Amino acid sequence: MLLVLLALLLTSCAGSVSKVPATPEAVLKRADDYFNRGKHMQAVAMYQKFLDSYVGNERADYAQFKLAESYLQGHEYDLAAVEYQVLITNYGYSEWVDDAIFQTGVCYWREAPRAERDQQKALDALSRFTQFLTTFPDNPRAPAARQYVQEINARLAEKTLETARWYYRRHEPKAALVFCEKVITNYPDNKNWEQAMYLKGLILVDRAQDQEAIEQFTRLIEATKDEALKRDAEAQIKRIRAQ
Numbered sequence: 530m531l532l533v534l535l536a537l538l539l540t541s542c543a544g545s546v547s548k549v550p551a552t553p554e555a556v557l558k559r560a561d562d563y564f565n566r567g568k569h570m571q572a573v574a575m576y577q578k579f580l581d582s583y584v585g586n587e588r589a590d591y592a593q594f595k596l597a598e599s600y601l602q603g604h605e606y607d608l609a610a611v612e613y614q615v616l617i618t619n620y621g622y623s624e625w626v627d628d629a630i631f632q633t634g635v636c637y638w639r640e641a642p643r644a645e646r647d648q649q650k651a652l653d654a655l656s657r658f659t660q661f662l663t664t665f666p667d668n669p670r671a672p673a674a675r676q677y678v679q680e681i682n683a684r685l686a687e688k689t690l691e692t693a694r695w696y697y698r699r700h701e702p703k704a705a706l707v708f709c710e711k712v713i714t715n716y717p718d719n720k721n722w723e724q725a726m727y728l729k730g731l732i733l734v735d736r737a738q739d740q741e742a743i744e745q746f747t748r749l750i751e752a753t754k755d756e757a758l759k760r761d762a763e764a765q766i767k768r769i770r771a772q
Contacts, residue, residue: 553583557592564595569603590616590623601632610636627665631674634658638677641684648688655681679718686716690725702732723753730765739769 560575576596580589597612613629613636620626634657641650658674658681665671693708709732712725726749733742746762753759 553579553586553588556582557588560592560595564599564602567602569599572599573603590620590625593620594623594625594629597629597632601636606636606640610640627661627668628670630657630661630664631668631670634661634674634677638681641681648685651681651684655685682716683719683721686712686719686721686725689716690721690728693725693728697728697732702736706732723749723755723758726752727758727762730762734765734769739772743769 556575556579560572560579563569563572563575573596576592576599579586579592580596583589586592593612593616597609597616600606600609600612610633613633616623616629617626617633623629634654637650637654637657641648641654655678658677661668661674662671662678668674689708689712693705693712696702696705696708706729709725709729712721713729716722726745730742730745730749733739733745743766746766749762750759753762
């Protein structure tokens, strides 16, 4: 009687456990179902089981991509970036490589801290989006990649300009000029460019390089649409000439 009861108990427990599918197609179907229902960690487990159990399967690249996507959707950006890179490295033939490069950039960008902190992740993201646009210029995701590049450049320009201002406040004009030039040279298409131009003009005034300062402010006046900044630059020129 005890053995019969034990057998019934084990049968009941086994019936309550979700069985792992026995074929590759069924494993992927279960994984996709988890993914589509937003159960991303369960999807991770299923895609990983597929990759571990069916090495060399013709759909391994798809499983690898969806494994990375599951981590991304679960906000595990560092793990997602690793898995996208596995796809890029091990499945170079895959139709998902372009998406993997793009999504790696997304992962790095989402990990990037605010502008006042180290921006290595932003630089990594910029590198991936640049690679994507160079390799797949006609991809449907190209406009989104260009938007990311613009956002990242604005962040990097802000960081560089703040560094220039920090050196300027510390009365280290040579270093401040170096960082102003970085903004002016590398980020001409955002608002920080104009501020860097103006700060460079102030530094030149402080160094008694009056003619160079006038040329700098004149260039800014011709380029900017910011009326307040234009008036400030004009006032600086008048002040120099009045000396």
